[in-house]
Amino acid sequence: MSNPTYTVIFYLFAAITVFSAAFVVFTRNVIYSAFSLLFTFFGVAALYVFLSADFIAVTQVVVYVGGILVLLLFGVMFTNGIMQTGQKSEVFHIIPGTVLLAGIIGALLYTFYTSHGWMPSETTLQGSIVERIGFETMSHYVLPFEMVSILLLAALIGAAFLARFDKSGK
Amino acid sequence: MISTVLSQFSIPFLMGSSLNVWSEALAGFSLFGLPLGLVILAAIPLVFIALYSLTYGVYGERKISAFMQDRLGPMEVGKWGILQTIADILKLLQKEDVVPTSADKFLFVIGPGVLFVGCFLAYAVLPFSPAFIGASLNVGLFYAIGIVALEVVGILAAGWGSNNKWSLYGAIRSVAQIVSYEIPAAIALLCGAMMAGTLDMQQIIISQSGSLGFAHFFLFQNPIAWLPFLIYFIASLAEVNRAPFDIPEAESELVAGYFTEYSGMKFAVIFLAEYGSMFMVSAIISIVFLGGWNSPLPNIGTIALNDLTNGPVWGAFWIITKGFFFIFVQMWLRWTLPRLRVDQLMYLCWKVLTPFAFVSFVLTAIWEVYVP
Numbered sequence: 445m446s447n448p449t450y451t452v453i454f455y456l457f458a459a460i461t462v463f464s465a466a467f468v469v470f471t472r473n474v475i476y477s478a479f480s481l482l483f484t485f486f487g488v489a490a491l492y493v494f495l496s497a498d499f500i501a502v503t504q505v506v507v508y509v510g511g512i513l514v515l516l517l518f519g520v521m522f523t524n525g526i527m528q529t530g531q532k533s534e535v536f537h538i539i540p541g542t543v544l545l546a547g548i549i550g551a552l553l554y555t556f557y558t559s560h561g562w563m564p565s566e567t568t569l570q571g572s573i574v575e576r577i578g579f580e581t582m583s584h585y586v587l588p589f590e591m592v593s594i595l596l597l598a599a600l601i602g603a604a605f606l607a608r609f610d611k612s613g614k
Numbered sequence: 615m616i617s618t619v620l621s622q623f624s625i626p627f628l629m630g631s632s633l634n635v636w637s638e639a640l641a642g643f644s645l646f647g648l649p650l651g652l653v654i655l656a657a658i659p660l661v662f663i664a665l666y667s668l669t670y671g672v673y674g675e676r677k678i679s680a681f682m683q684d685r686l687g688p689m690e691v692g693k694w695g696i697l698q699t700i701a702d703i704l705k706l707l708q709k710e711d712v713v714p715t716s717a718d719k720f721l722f723v724i725g726p727g728v729l730f731v732g733c734f735l736a737y738a739v740l741p742f743s744p745a746f747i748g749a750s751l752n753v754g755l756f757y758a759i760g761i762v763a764l765e766v767v768g769i770l771a772a773g774w775g776s777n778n779k780w781s782l783y784g785a786i787r788s789v790a791q792i793v794s795y796e797i798p799a800a801i802a803l804l805c806g807a808m809m810a811g812t813l814d815m816q817q818i819i820i821s822q823s824g825s826l827g828f829a830h831f832f833l834f835q836n837p838i839a840w841l842p843f844l845i846y847f848i849a850s851l852a853e854v855n856r857a858p859f860d861i862p863e864a865e866s867e868l869v870a871g872y873f874t875e876y877s878g879m880k881f882a883v884i885f886l887a888e889y890g891s892m893f894m895v896s897a898i899i900s901i902v903f904l905g906g907w908n909s910p911l912p913n914i915g916t917i918a919l920n921d922l923t924n925g926p927v928w929g930a931f932w933i934i935t936k937g938f939f940f941i942f943v944q945m946w947l948r949w950t951l952p953r954l955r956v957d958q959l960m961y962l963c964w965k966v967l968t969p970f971a972f973v974s975f976v977l978t979a980i981w982e983v984y985v986p
Contacts, residue, residue, distance in 0.1 A: 449649045475774065479721065482728075482767050502757045510763030514793060517770050521782070574752055574813055 454494055461487030478516050485509050499574050633816055636745040636926065655748060659737035667889035670938060673699045675945050682949045709878035717875065718775040725772030726876065726883040732764030733890040740897050741815050742933060743907055745926035754815035755807055758898055759800050762853065765891065766792050769862075772884070773872035784871025788862030791852050791959060795859075798967035799849035802842035805978040806832055806902035809839070819906035827912035827920045831905040836981050841974040843903045845967050847940075850895035852963070854888065857948035861956055896940035897933060907933045 464483035471477050485508045492501035581589045643651030673688070673696070680687025688695030713722055736758045738748035751757055766789050773785020809832050810818040824830035833839050852859035863871030873884045900906060907929030911919040923932075954962065 449652075475718070475721070479767070479771060482764075486764075498751055498753050499756070502753050502760050505763060506756075506760035509767065510760060510793070510796070514763070514766055514770070514789060517767070517774075518786070518789070521770070521774055521786075574756075 450494075454491075457487050457490040457494075461491065474520050475517075478513065478520050481513055481516070482509060485513065497573070499577060633744060633820075634747055634750055636743070637747055637750075656738075658746075659740070659742070659748060660734065662742075663734070663737070663886060663890045663893070666893060667886055668699050668703070670941070671889035671892070672702070672885075678942070678945050679949045682946070703882070706878055706882045711878050711880070714777065714875050717777045721771045721775030722875070723775075723880075725768055725775050726873075726880045726887070727768070728771055729765055729768030730883050730887040730890065732761060732766075732768050733887045733894060735761045735764065736894045737890070739815050740894065741819060741901070741906060743926045743930035744816070744819075744924075746930070747816060750814070750816060752812075752814050755803060755813045755818065755898075755902070758815075758894070759796070759803060762792065762796065762891075765887070768887075769872050772876070776872070776875040778875050780868045780870075781872050781874045784862045784868045784874070787868075787956065788855055788872060791855070791859060791862065791963075794960065794963045795849040795852040795967075798845050798963065798971040799853060801968070801971035801975050802846035802849065803898070803902055805839070805842035805974055808975075808978055808982055809835060810902075815901055815906075819901055819908060822905040823908045823924070825913040825918075825920050827908075828905070828910040829912065830908070831903065831910070833903045836978065836985075838974055838977040838981060839903065841970060842978070843899070845971050845974065846899055846902070847943075849963075849967060850899060851944060851947065852959070854891045854895055854944075856892065856944050858951040858954050859959060860948075860953055861959060892941050892944060893937050896937040896944070899940055900933060900936035904936055905932075906936075 460483055464480045464487065467480040468477045468484060471480065485504065489501040489504040492498075492504060637655060640651040640655045641649075643654070676698070677687045677695075688698035691697040691701050713719055739751055739754035739758050741747040769785050769788050769792075773781045773783075773788075776782075806818065807813055810821045812818060812821070822830050822832055822835075828834060833843055851857075855862050862868075863873070868874070873881060876884060904910075909920055909923035909928060909932055911923050913920045
């Protein structure tokens, strides 16, 4: 990571992530907000790549861009007249929000300064990560993996049942 | 073509058997401390897309479609109309850059860009030769499947930004189709990944090389492999919006789908993206099932045909030939089959391709585990 090119690219992606995330929150246009989320997701995926987590980076793109963002865009586009009504959101809970924000930043900074840096992992990466992930999910973590599969299957069946065209009700 | 240029000043590279020598040499090249090599590395696939879509993509498709319909195709500009594409490009360049008044300016402008970037990003993991790959990722195949998601967003931006109901219909049809067909396509490719035991593109190809040429390709390695091969081919047609799955741009119903409002260079970029993804899916199918840059010719007795026709330059020749063959099949189907209806399209995806993809997945797994 000492290469200046990588440093420049890292800060570029960090800036994209932060600015697009800010745009998601501050814009009043829901469509722009959703499209800006695309850049946030890509920036986060790029930051994963800088952490040598290629697999998680690609999964991030598949799940968030390919799944959630498209769903979000569909939802926004099919909602009638969303472009006409200006989004007016009141500022609620300003004091608890500020306290929470200050608390989180304080805790992060405290950990950073008391542990002298970012605490890099002591084990170094060796070989292909994908293989390790595959072996671990199929051996150590096979029970949680199967539980998640069943949960997702149940959600899928439930969604299909709710969305089904009801012939008798017509 | 690029590979031959490179090989002229680097004879050792030509004979070198080690992987990715060209791309690594390029990546290490820098001028005045600037990583110029990385830029060139990224520019090579871009130049390839542009050259191939101008020659084979546009001119080839017009000629092929003409011959299939017993016509002559473009004949006026140059001999056999060879210069027709250049004339078209000049025309597109001169056109006024029209943005409709009621369109969402920002989304209308970035739509084609996002679309093209989505298609182009996948080229990073396509090995163009044993010695050349943009980025040798150990999750290459997964990345190539996943990055298509960006194209979906580009299509939605173009369709919504045009503020035209035909565009929006086209975009929504297109996205529904791409998102649905990703599932059988991914499961079919997973069969290939299971046979190779890796997601690294170069490793997938290496596990298909051998002295018997085509007999080592995954398509001929196991009796079920034709099923995922066929499923991926059909699903890839739908993913790149080609006929018979071209309902997003169905001319007779939707004018031109999500790019109805586009003209000039933006239109050209959308078409560049379409031709780019056509080659991308063709290259992926030939990498996963037909040995990528491996020569299909076997060694016959003492005539070592396979050894003679392998190597960095030959590799580039083979993978591009295989890709172009599948593009030819895509064009052939386009001018042969009628368009599907929306409900038929979804029926085919969810009730035919997906169950068969699961069946082929299980059968491939059984074959891989129990057959030595």
